[in-house]
Amino acid sequence: MKNVLNALRVLEEVAARQPIGVGELARVLDVPKSSVQRALVTLHTAGWIRPGPGEVTRWVMTSKALAVGGRAGSDLGLRDVAVPVMEELRRRTEETIHLTVPEEDKLVLIERLETSKPVRISMALGHALPLHASANGKAVLANSRPEVVRRLLATELPRYTDTTITDPDDLLAELAKIRARGFAVNHGEWRSDVGSVAAAVVTEPGKPIASLSVNLPVSRLTAESETLYGAAVAEAAKTVSGRLR
Known part of the structure; x- marks a missing residue:
């Protein structure tokens, strides 16, 4: 359950601050970088987020979030x-x-x-x-x-x-x-x-x-x-x- 809650918190912060990197997310949420990284991998695999443009990985939302929100x-x-x-x-x-x-x-x-x-x-x-x-x-x-x-x-x-x-x-x-x-x-x-x-x-x-x-x-x-x-x-x-x- 804790991992699920962390992933949801990460998803919300990506939505609010995109594009955003793992270090900034860790500071904002006050959780270890390793926990944030695991959540980002999970959200990326599920299709909720993707890497933004640029050499440094910074995450942005995909259209999946909007589609689900629209159905809600x-x-x-x-x-x-x-x-x-x-x-x-x-x-x-x-x-x-x-x-x-x-x-x-x-x-x-x-x-x-x-x-x-x-x-x-x-x-x-x-x-x-x-x-x-x-x-x-x-x-x-x-x-x-x-x-x-x-x-x-x-x-x-x-x-x-x-x-x-x-x-x-x-x-x-x-x-x-x-x-x-x-x-x-x-x-x-x-x-x-x-x-x-x-x-x-x-x-x-x-x-x-x-x-x-x-x-x-x-x-x-x-x-x-x-x-x-x-x-x-x-x-x-x-x-x-x-x-x-």
């Missing part, structure tokens, strides 16, 4: 369209980029591209984010039908940090602000050290299907970067929306 859900087409846009957004911002999708009363992270900066935001694929306390969630709420927002406000909004919005009127005012400027901002409302700027992917009015976000430590989310990243992520989300219509 309906977001394969979204990923296909979004990933190139996410790559450009990462190039422009040099920060970690997330793609999330709504699932009942939360957002689920389905794709991420990480920054090369040493201090970064790390979150596993499949992680759930709250609607009212994340930039992704607020972007989705701001573009959802009124009844969706009313249903959320009919329940108590959990507080995660000192800056979490828990008052319904305050949240409604925040959503109006998001609609006016085209993007949402999170200043440590879910995790006190995490900042993000997000915009919704909308192909039909009132029904956002996803959101894109730029994610970074709160210390790097300044007034200037907020404006720049907000414009960039709004443009990226609009591009994804247009390509999916």
